[in-house]
Amino acid sequence: MFNPAFSITNKILTNIAKIEAAEEVIKHSPLLPLWEKQFKQDAIIRSAYHGTHLEGNTLQKDDAKDILEGKDVIGRPRDIQEIINYRKVIELIDEEANKKIDKITEFLIKKMHRTITDKILSTEQMGVYRNKQVIIRNSQTGEVTFKPPPPLEVPFLMREYIYWLNKDDKDRLHPVLKAGIAHHELVRIHPFIDGNGRVSRLLATLILLLGGYDIRRFFSLEEYYDKDAASYYHSLQKASAGDLSSWLEYFTFGAAVEFEKIKEKILKLSKDVKLKEKFGGQQIYLTERQMKLVEYLHEVGYIQNQIFGDVFPEVSEDTVLRDLQDLIKKGLIKKVGSTKAARYVLV
Numbered sequence: 001m002f003n004p005a006f007s008i009t010n011k012i013l014t015n016i017a018k019i020e021a022a023e024e025v026i027k028h029s030p031l032l033p034l035w036e037k038q039f040k041q042d043a044i045i046r047s048a049y050h051g052t053h054l055e056g057n058t059l060q061k062d063d064a065k066d067i068l069e070g071k072d073v074i075g076r077p078r079d080i081q082e083i084i085n086y087r088k089v090i091e092l093i094d095e096e097a098n099k100k101i102d103k104i105t106e107f108l109i110k111k112m113h114r115t116i117t118d119k120i121l122s123t124e125q126m127g128v129y130r131n132k133q134v135i136i137r138n139s140q141t142g143e144v145t146f147k148p149p150p151p152l153e154v155p156f157l158m159r160e161y162i163y164w165l166n167k168d169d170k171d172r173l174h175p176v177l178k179a180g181i182a183h184h185e186l187v188r189i190h191p192f193i194d195g196n197g198r199v200s201r202l203l204a205t206l207i208l209l210l211g212g213y214d215i216r217r218f219f220s221l222e223e224y225y226d227k228d229a230a231s232y233y234h235s236l237q238k239a240s241a242g243d244l245s246s247w248l249e250y251f252t253f254g255a256a257v258e259f260e261k262i263k264e265k266i267l268k269l270s271k272d273v274k275l276k277e278k279f280g281g282q283q284i285y286l287t288e289r290q291m292k293l294v295e296y297l298h299e300v301g302y303i304q305n306q307i308f309g310d311v312f313p314e315v316s317e318d319t320v321l322r323d324l325q326d327l328i329k330k331g332l333i334k335k336v337g338s339t340k341a342a343r344y345v346l347v
Contacts, residue, residue, distance in 0.1 A: 046061075182207055
């Protein structure tokens with residue numbers, strides 16, 4: 001019987017407290033609907049990009065965004081398909097969360113795998129437990145880092161795992177801890193020939209959604225893992241010895257970082273809900289760059305041409321000027337002065 005071993009450390013308690021606090025703020029902060037839609041779209045793009053980049057996908061984040069918006073992108077067919085599939089699984093788990101399912105079934109896990117490996121694995125391997133032994137190696141050194149259980153044990157281990165997932169332990173096990181344990185255990189069993197990491201991360205997300213931690217579907221745990229993939233894999237590997245405490249410290253810290261980041265962004269933008277009143281209830285749409293400009297003006301008070309490059313090193317001065325002109329038309333900012341030393345300030 002699967003019975004995970006771990007201790008509730010001070011780090012875990014601190015991280016969960018931060019998650020709870022951030023979740024409460026996010027849940028009750030007012031946001032214009034167009035911003036809310038944009039936050040959700042951004043979370044999908046980040047999840048699809050970082051969730052596949054972790055596994056070796058070579059596409060850039062802008063490529064992932066273009067693919068999800070239906071634009072043509074030049075790249076390896078597998079990489080493009082992985083992005084498309086990731087979005088489809090996010091939609092699948094959203095549907096399941098909206099239905100408020102009370103059980104995570106073997107059928108659902110296999111369906112997630114079929115969706116995430118569509119047009120990548122053969123039909124015989126999609127949603128089917130592996131029938132051969134696999135070995136996980138360090139992609140750089142070739143060293144064997146982990147040897148999953150033999151294939152004969154997989155169906156039995158998965159039955160135990162699913163039984164554990166569906167135990168009524170709401171009063172005993174925090175949903176964030178349950179998501180972290182579920183993530184690690186599915187990686188350890190490694191039930192499929194490929195796609196185990198992606199299914200594990202998305203299943204953890206589904207468990208958070210079902211546990212009430214949907215924070216309006218704004219979050220992407222994948223970005224935190226991808227920013228330091230070595231730490232992510234090391235934490236998973238370390239827990240394979242049996243004690244999940246350090247992995248849960250890592251997992252809860254990552255969730256806290258992501259939730260805090262969203263909370264801070266929402267708090268800044270929530271200040272501007274008053275703009276809705278200024279426009280007589282009319283909703284306004286700001287691009288991500290324009291939101292960053294508004295945030296910057298809130299913090300610093302003004303912006304000038306000569307510092308465009310510091311704030312937006314990735315875009316040209318003309319592009320920033322176009323964004324500023326649009327904000328002037330919307331009545332959000334004004335230009336003070338007419339030379340290169342002119343300042344742009346909030347109205």
